Amino acid sequence: MGQSRSIVAGLVASILLASLVPAGRSEAAAARKAASAKPKQSSAKCEMPKFRIVVDVGHTPESYGALSARNDPEFGFNFVLAKLITAKLKSEGFAATRLLVTDGKARPSLLKRVSAAKDDRADLFLSIHHDSVPDTLLETWEFDGAKSYFSDRFSGHSLFVSQQNPHFTTSLMLARMIGRQLKEQGLHYASQYTLPVMGRYRRQLLDKDVGVYRYDGLVVLSRTSSAAVLLEAGSIINRDEEMAMNSPERQETVAGAVAAAIGEFCARR
Numbered sequence: 554m555g556q557s558r559s560i561v562a563g564l565v566a567s568i569l570l571a572s573l574v575p576a577g578r579s580e581a582a583a584a585r586k587a588a589s590a591k592p593k594q595s596s597a598k599c600e601m602p603k604f605r606i607v608v609d610v611g612h613t614p615e616s617y618g619a620l621s622a623r624n625d626p627e628f629g630f631n632f633v634l635a636k637l638i639t640a641k642l643k644s645e646g647f648a649a650t651r652l653l654v655t656d657g658k659a660r661p662s663l664l665k666r667v668s669a670a671k672d673d674r675a676d677l678f679l680s681i682h683h684d685s686v687p688d689t690l691l692e693t694w695e696f697d698g699a700k701s702y703f704s705d706r707f708s709g710h711s712l713f714v715s716q717q718n719p720h721f722t723t724s725l726m727l728a729r730m731i732g733r734q735l736k737e738q739g740l741h742y743a744s745q746y747t748l749p750v751m752g753r754y755r756r757q758l759l760d761k762d763v764g765v766y767r768y769d770g771l772v773v774l775s776r777t778s779s780a781a782v783l784l785e786a787g788s789i790i791n792r793d794e795e796m797a798m799n800s801p802e803r804q805e806t807v808a809g810a811v812a813a814a815i816g817e818f819c820a821r822r
């Protein structure tokens with residue numbers, strides 16, 4: 554994305570965000586102030602209404618990520634949960650939270666996300682995904698009359714941060730808080746990422762209590778200028794967990810845990 558496009562996008566974002574400021578300030582004044590403000594550092598104090606959180610819907614409608622055991626695309630799961638997390642954060646006072654939906658092919662869409670977060674001067678980037686397994690672990694079954702793939706071997710959520718992110722320590726702190734909240738809800742994390750069977754998906758476990766892994770190769774974690782965390786909310790290739798991830802109860806639990814963790818994160822700064 555070119556520089557002029559970034560400025561235009563930034564201005565549009567400023568104007569959109571200006572609609573969120575309390576009544577009494579004109580949009581133009583708000584946009585002017587936003588445009589002249591220095592980029593906010595992630596280390597800045599957190600004021601809930603001004604804290605800019607970008608909730609990223611993993612993948613795109615065209616490049617939809619994993620396919621569930623019942624042949625539903627990951628993108629749909631990500632969209633529903635990310636939307637709920639966004640609504641929850643807004644209702645708890647994080648008025649400057651934005652849901653980020655990206656289109657297009659996989660690789661360019663990653664750079665679009667990084668660029669959108671930059672244009673928004675995000676303080677925090679949270680990417681929402683649902684997990685699968687490497688192809689070598691897939692088994693077959695018949696669902697709805699069609700040959701389908703599943704693996705019930707692993708389940709659970711997982712959190713990823715990149716040591717290449719300029720705010721790695723902050724990212725790790727938030728990921729731990731999310732992990733702790735999920736654990737307190739009785740949910741377990743996916744521990745298989747340290748196993749040889751995961752092949753190129755093997756990761757370093759940074760927090761063995763709550764399931765935070767290091768993943769430097771992820772563009773949305775390493776190239777974002779704000780603190781960034783990726784949440785794999787659960788496995789949709791696991792037949793039971795797919796059903797759970799589809800249930801409003803589980804979606805509420807996960808969204809509530811994430812919002813509570815971000816609230817705690819903000820309060821501590």
Ligand SMILES: [Zn+2]
Pocket residue numbers: 611612618619627682683
């Ligand atoms: Zn994904």
